[in-house]
Amino acid sequence: MASLSRLKPGEKGRIQVTVDAAGKxxxxxxxxxxxxxxxxxxxxxxxxxxxxxxxxHLKKGASAxxxxxxxxxxxxxxxxxxxxxxxxxxxxxxxxNAGTSAQxxxxxxxxxxxxxxxxxRDGVANSTMPGFSQANGGPLTEAxxxxxxxxxxxx
Amino acid sequence: xxxxAFTLLLLLLxxxxxxxxxxxxxxxxxxxxxxxxxxxxxxxxxxxxxxxDQELIIQKVSAS
Numbered sequence: 243m244a245s246l247s248r249l250k251p252g253e254k255g256r257i258q259v260t261v262d263a264a265g266k267x268x269x270x271x272x273x274x275x276x277x278x279x280x281x282x283x284x285x286x287x288x289x290x291x292x293x294x295x296x297x298x299h300l301k302k303g304a305s306a307x308x309x310x311x312x313x314x315x316x317x318x319x320x321x322x323x324x325x326x327x328x329x330x331x332x333x334x335x336x337x338x339n340a341g342t343s344a345q346x347x348x349x350x351x352x353x354x355x356x357x358x359x360x361x362x363r364d365g366v367a368n369s370t371m372p373g374f375s376q377a378n379g380g381p382l383t384e385a386x387x388x389x390x391x392x393x394x395x396x397x
Numbered sequence: 398x399x400x401x402a403f404t405l406l407l408l409l410l411x412x413x414x415x416x417x418x419x420x421x422x423x424x425x426x427x428x429x430x431x432x433x434x435x436x437x438x439x440x441x442x443x444x445x446x447x448x449x450d451q452e453l454i455i456q457k458v459s460a461s
């Protein structure tokens with residue numbers, strides 16, 4: 243991996259680090275240890291990090307088309323026929339659960355009902371939160387949105 | 398005179414190893430690739446230089 247294993251004073255070298263992202267998903271951190279005869283720094287740790295995404299999720303923060311053909315098998319169909327917390331688990335957990343970037347259900351339970359209803363219907367501008375109401379091209383009926391609001395308020 | 402000789406020796410002992418040694422110095426030790434696709438094999442080169450005045454020997458590179 244090192245381009246030169248013996249370097250004279252002043253000489254430069256480089257260490258190549260390659261990561262195979264195939265089959266991986268989410269945040270990945272890799273470290274590489276470099277051992278040398280430098281008495282002060284016999285081991286140096288190098289670190290590379292990345293966010294591995296499958297091809298549909300490559301564009302970060304792009305939820306445009308999330309209710310369309312290419313995306314609905316995961317983002318819409320799982321929630322069909324469900325209400326309340328079951329529906330939340332199917333349609334919302336992928337973005338609103340511990341470990342994801344958007345807030346979880348406990349955090350949003352403190353919001354007033356009117357706010358929750360509006361956000362679920364219309365989404366949040368400049369974020370990946372899509373508007374779920376049918377008026378916004380989303381999959382949810384008013385009754386389903388209502389069941390979500392009730393379940394968020396009483397988790 | 399003995400005192401001077403002694404301090405000289407001490408000085409030598411202190412300064413000698415600080416000079417006669419290889420010093421590994423990296424330009425950066427962390428690299429963030431950002432978002433990458435599953436189909437790629439992201440690759441990065443970490444550059445370093447021997448800042449000391451002795452030969453630097455890279456003995457082993459191991460990944461974890």
